[in-house]
Amino acid sequence: MGATAKTVTATDWRADFPALDQSVHGQPLVYLDSAASAQQPAAVIDAVASYQREDHANVHRGVHTLSHRATEAYEGARDKVRDFINAKSRSEIVLTSGTTESINLVAQSFCRPRLQPGDKILITHLEHHANIVPWQLVCEQTGAELVVAPINERGEVELDSLLGLIDDRVFLIGMAHISNALGTVCPVEKVIEHARQRGIPVLIDGAQGVPHLDVDVQALDCDFYAFSGHKMFGPTGTGVLYGREAILDAMPPWQGGGDMILEVSFDKTIYNELPYKFEAGTPNISGVVGLGAAVDYLQSIGMQTIARYEQKLHDHMVARLSNVDGMRLIGQARRKASVQSFLLDDIHSHDLGTILDHQGVAIRTGHHCAMPVMQYFGVSGTCRASLAFYNTHDDIDRLVAALDKARELFA
Amino acid sequence: MGATAKTVTATDWRADFPALDQSVHGQPLVYLDSAASAQQPAAVIDAVASYQREDHANVHRGVHTLSHRATEAYEGARDKVRDFINAKSRSEIVLTSGTTESINLVAQSFCRPRLQPGDKILITHLEHHANIVPWQLVCEQTGAELVVAPINERGEVELDSLLGLIDDRVFLIGMAHISNALGTVCPVEKVIEHARQRGIPVLIDGAQGVPHLDVDVQALDCDFYAFSGHKMFGPTGTGVLYGREAILDAMPPWQGGGDMILEVSFDKTIYNELPYKFEAGTPNISGVVGLGAAVDYLQSIGMQTIARYEQKLHDHMVARLSNVDGMRLIGQARRKASVQSFLLDDIHSHDLGTILDHQGVAIRTGHHCAMPVMQYFGVSGTCRASLAFYNTHDDIDRLVAALDKARELFA
Amino acid sequence: MSDAAPDMQDLYRELVIDHSRNPRHFGRLEDATHTADGINPLCGDKLRLYFRVDASGTIESSSFEGSGCAISIASASLLTEAVTGLEVDDAKSCSATISTRLTTAAPYANLDAHLENLKALDGVRAYPSRVKCATLAWHALQAALTNDTQPATTE
Amino acid sequence: MSDAAPDMQDLYRELVIDHSRNPRHFGRLEDATHTADGINPLCGDKLRLYFRVDASGTIESSSFEGSGCAISIASASLLTEAVTGLEVDDAKSCSATISTRLTTAAPYANLDAHLENLKALDGVRAYPSRVKCATLAWHALQAALTNDTQPATTE
Numbered sequence A, B: 001m002g003a004t005a006k007t008v009t010a011t012d013w014r015a016d017f018p019a020l021d022q023s024v025h026g027q028p029l030v031y032l033d034s035a036a037s038a039q040q041p042a043a044v045i046d047a048v049a050s051y052q053r054e055d056h057a058n059v060h061r062g063v064h065t066l067s068h069r070a071t072e073a074y075e076g077a078r079d080k081v082r083d084f085i086n087a088k089s090r091s092e093i094v095l096t097s098g099t100t101e102s103i104n105l106v107a108q109s110f111c112r113p114r115l116q117p118g119d120k121i122l123i124t125h126l127e128h129h130a131n132i133v134p135w136q137l138v139c140e141q142t143g144a145e146l147v148v149a150p151i152n153e154r155g156e157v158e159l160d161s162l163l164g165l166i167d168d169r170v171f172l173i174g175m176a177h178i179s180n181a182l183g184t185v186c187p188v189e190k191v192i193e194h195a196r197q198r199g200i201p202v203l204i205d206g207a208q209g210v211p212h213l214d215v216d217v218q219a220l221d222c223d224f225y226a227f228s229g230h231k232m233f234g235p236t237g238t239g240v241l242y243g244r245e246a247i248l249d250a251m252p253p254w255q256g257g258g259d260m261i262l263e264v265s266f267d268k269t270i271y272n273e274l275p276y277k278f279e280a281g282t283p284n285i286s287g288v289v290g291l292g293a294a295v296d297y298l299q300s301i302g303m304q305t306i307a308r309y310e311q312k313l314h315d316h317m318v319a320r321l322s323n324v325d326g327m328r329l330i331g332q333a334r335r336k337a338s339v340q341s342f343l344l345d346d347i348h349s350h351d352l353g354t355i356l357d358h359q360g361v362a363i364r365t366g367h368h369c370a371m372p373v374m375q376y377f378g379v380s381g382t383c384r385a386s387l388a389f390y391n392t393h394d395d396i397d398r399l400v401a402a403l404d405k406a407r408e409l410f411a
Numbered sequence C, D: 001m002s003d004a005a006p007d008m009q010d011l012y013r014e015l016v017i018d019h020s021r022n023p024r025h026f027g028r029l030e031d032a033t034h035t036a037d038g039i040n041p042l043c044g045d046k047l048r049l050y051f052r053v054d055a056s057g058t059i060e061s062s063s064f065e066g067s068g069c070a071i072s073i074a075s076a077s078l079l080t081e082a083v084t085g086l087e088v089d090d091a092k093s094c095s096a097t098i099s100t101r102l103t104t105a106a107p108y109a110n111l112d113a114h115l116e117n118l119k120a121l122d123g124v125r126a127y128p129s130r131v132k133c134a135t136l137a138w139h140a141l142q143a144a145l146t147n148d149t150q151p152a153t154t155e
């Protein structure tokens, strides 16, 4: 933060995003819902369309020109993703349909065949449902137990409590890099360090990490890192599971079908090598091409520049919101990024969402797929404003003005 | 066929597909690889791009305008798909990432919890790997047995043999509507009729059915019907599992995550109703919007018109190919559609593919993800020309001329 | 924002705000003969409706409990006022009337006197994403009176 | 098609067609000391290479069996001719030389006399989707001589 970030401006970046250039209910759109799904720069939209207009065919199995081009584009995007998160090898980049599939894949292929009754999966209280329900399902299937590390009233994971819950029965730890409901940046480095010492694999739910931080999976030293294309300015229906090669290698396949096999007969089927073993069927080729374009776009700005700019904007948003009368901020972690949940007076979040929308301000309301967080704070839902680097100070002004209007209406 | 089809011409349709309007190696492209993946009409490409430029947000949980528009677009596409295959209810349309996921979903959610050692899954010898490997996996997991109905030298499923294999231990029958490797139109109606009488559920792999036939799942009376968006002129990363409502209702969820739940707590999670129970996480929204546009486009022509036109073109292709010296046709079923596999002299399919590509003719070569078919015919692979309604008589002439050139080269 | 305000006030009419702040017949009805839950996963609205129907098929009393947005609470509150005293069949057709009124673009029909207050909900028509909030209680009414055991949802 | 034909003949040179039709050293080598499989899932090529290396580290004899396209068979056949009589280390560096030659755009370097015939494969450079066919045997050679137990694949 500080001096260097002052010179950075979002104005140019904003112009790269066609969807931001529109009016809603007669007001210029203020999009504060990127944590749910981010908008795409024209570079991504155009990459997908021109792939489709010029280069599309099925990948991997074709000798003709289009098939070759499609394969190069698809596999080229994998290389870009590898570089983006600094994985050691392209074999470690499994392309999925999203964070949700990535986590289910680990639960079913890595955990299910190995979990014994009494084994434990350790998560935290602030997880997204995508990092809860897959573990509930596999626990039910195997007799393992889901153990939940507590959070505190600031919305922070209690590190000591979490570490205290680690024992020999803990089979895997799953935790968010950044909480989508609270914005908390979780102490993943420390958790991974302790877990590594005890030989316990760690999965990081990076759905909210990758769009906002400069993620380096080798530096993190995690075993799995899961994220979604659509939250990092790429297409829906794309996602990534990074997995340490030795671990992926030892896992049975996830789905069966074309491309994940070397040889099929009714007696015996030989699976393909990594990462193809986990990519059954025709992949989301055009989506992955868009994901590659999103990586190019982000790298052209630089994730560190993005993180610096966003941190400043986030702190400004929090400061402005704190000064709104009747404001209750939910999530006040000391390390926090991009997201602020709140409630205003006794106005239901859903009503507030409608009133803001009417002024062109798009926020998300409800449980944010993190019901246990809502239960912890004793609310049925919150309003959530979430930022990307295309947001500006002006967006924050508009948010605050819209909140003032809402108070008038419900006064 | 016959008189009515004579008046139909593909010329106008062809112009709807931007990718077909290009040269490859200096020759106008002849795309004969639609069975692997079809090209998209501009209407689909543009629908995806303009969704992304104007309407994108996450679906289902948002009150703001873009989220509402995105939800309408996504759920509207589901309604179009329902109408397209004439399902009774939109609850029966589960949106997946493709045929492969659809079949894996049935194997894991419907079969895996119920299969007992000694139970049988009955498939045929002409299936695509997507309709083989998921069953091999679930058989391994449960001790069930995979039983395979034979084909004959024309590439037809032997109906009597198949029916003879049905006994009380058969838990489910899975079979292709149309074989992607051989073009065989399978006797699904008769199989379903027999199976229904014995109360055995039937899954139809419709990946090659939906693009070429007027499919009516209620008339077929099957229990599951699986297909892919990218083979029906829509985006990759989209697919459909049609399932009879009562059956889907009784199945446990497939993946865990957001949207597939009504309520999550660490003690107890309540799943959402159909079809959302099976759609965990952020779906491929832009892809599904494109799928909806593909349905609109196909319906604007009419599947019966398409089927009639294609049948004529197919028969013409087969006739022309039969007259090429050194030709061995593989797949000569009496009911056949859209696809012809072949070998020429002793030229390896891969070499032939390259030589044709060099003349602008795109065919697929290899095992077509149907290795057991290759084993049956004693070949390592075939050349496959596959048609869509955008192909023309001229394309067939170009194919045949290119084959003649290939013979010269290898003479 | 000057042109935005009037519309908003059409959605959040005084009667709606009043019923949402001071819901009528709020609480559990101990001797209910019919009950049903309504869940709106979109915004987390959860309602439980109670009805006591007497031997002749008249709704003697109604109540509800739960939590939700202003629109869903006001709608449930208005509902309990409107249907108490009605025959079961009339209450059901009243549910159909209101659902149609809120979900179609047809011109507003006249409403019987005892339903007059429900016009306060008309504003939601202009807010497609909020229609489900207004209809939730009415779906649950339908479910309760047909003794449907599944919770009604608006998805 | 007149401009297409010459290129094609550059890929399918006479020597390539000859070696693909009449592969040299085809068949199993009974007393092999080193062996490896090569699989190209793209086109279904499957090769098994055999080498007998004597005590001094010289490749006494080589053979291969399997099936594949003209390019992969010709490449394997040419390989067996080229490496028989070489030291193991020289054969490995020969594998590196050829792989580099076929997969990069760098100007063609001169080749030692015993590798001269391998120029016949140069045409694949212009066919990126076929490069893997030409390099498959060379990957397998590398695997065989380093006693790698996994089949080499080109994916």
Ligand SMILES: Cc1ncc(COP(=O)(O)O)c(C=O)c1O
Residues within 6 Å of the ligand: A258, A281, A282, A283, B035, B036, B097, B098, B099, B100, B101, B128, B130, B131, B176, B178, B179, B180, B205, B207, B208, B228, B230, B369
């Ligand atoms: C008959 C058949 N079944 C299944 C599939 C698998 O479809 P997808 O790869 O789109 O999942 C295909 C296509 O490759 C097919 O042709």
Ligand SMILES: Cc1ncc(COP(=O)(O)O)c(C=O)c1O
Residues within 6 Å of the ligand: A035, A036, A097, A098, A099, A100, A101, A128, A130, A131, A176, A178, A179, A180, A205, A207, A208, A228, A230, A369, B258, B281, B282, B283
């Ligand atoms: C922290 C977190 N984890 C997981 C997910 C699930 O991602 P997706 O819906 O893209 O699979 C999300 C987004 O909704 C998220 O914010």
